[in-house]
Amino acid sequence: MIISVASGKGGTGKTTIATNLALSLKQTQFIDCDVEEPNANIFFKAKIDERKDVTVEIPIIDDEKCDYCGKCSQFCTYNALAVVPSKVLVFPELCHSCRGCGLVCPKSAISWGKRSVGTIEHGVVDGVDFYHGLLHVGEIQTIPVIKALKKKIDKTKNVILDAPPGTSCPVIETVGISNYCILVTEPTPFGLHDLKLAVEVVKQLKIPFGVIINRDGVGDKKVEHFCQSEKITILLKIPHSTEIAHLYSKGIAFACELKEWDDEFKNLFHKIQEEIKK
Ligand code: SF4
Ligand code: SF4
Secondary structure: OEEEEEOOOOOOOHHHHHHHHHHHHOOEEEEEOOOOOOOOHHHHOOOEEEEEEEEEEEEEEOOOOOOOOOHHHHHOOOOOEEEEOOEEEEOHHHOOOOOHHHHHOOOOOEEEEEEEEEEEEEEEEOOEEEEEEEEOOOOOOHHHHHHHHHOOOOOOOEEEEEOOOOOOHHHHHHHOOOOEEEEEEOOOHHHHHHHHHHHHHHHHOOOOEEEEEEEEOOOOOHHHHHHHHOOOOEEEEEEOOHHHHHHHHOOOOHHHHOHHHHHHHHHHHHHHHHHHHO
16 A cells, blocks of 8 residues: 655644654555655664666757757747757756657757756665655756656555655655545644645545644644535544654654554554545
8 A cells, every 4th residue: 555645734744644654564665755855764764775866868969960940949848948040058957858859850969868866765774665865956856756766666565655745746746656645734724724735636636535633732623624524534633742842853753652652653554444445
């Protein structure tokens, strides 16, 4: 089973939930797909034993063959090519590697080179097969790194995907492959606003989902009322607790220290299995 953990909003405790669930279950695979800011390894502390470069294709123009007709730059919707009188300028950071310019070039003047956009890393800790992706500083193309991570999914295991925050393409790329999505929120007006957006996304993707309310007690009951009115299952509530916050600040997954929470996360997994059967 592949479970994604997402939240419409950053800072809700998404990674906390994902890491606690993985460490309670053990024998899982955990993939941190928040490649712009991966922080799950703060809790896992996995020793990295494998590292792989993630590259994308970029066009290389053969000046011998090119007659500067401009068809490639007219085609490129990402403005990654500009044709001036005696040169085709390539802006690699804007290229999405669609290969379309190569198809429309009448002179077959385009070949392909590689450009590194990030890395993926692997380690094993406490029975958890851990991966995360790291986008290079200044890069904007998260999708190739997430795709490289998804290729590592081991379907013989239960897999937990820590999705990026928000509701844009990287979230859809991550959540889209899962059998179930946990939406993590907090009981505040901001939490509710972004939860509504996230709910729309998972509904569009037709992925079964439920909600975990983190820091329960800090705000109001509007998130709960929303879930009740929309018939959304509230899987778990995690209280606003000094003890949990203290462990978090030390980079310790609280389920590893507090037995009752280890049990809660195991129960959460069984609850999700039941939800999927419904
Ligand atoms: S389409 Fe081909 S021939 Fe025309 S400008 Fe681009 S690379 Fe040169
Ligand atoms: S591969 Fe696609 S995105 Fe990249 S320059 Fe060519 S047309 Fe533009």
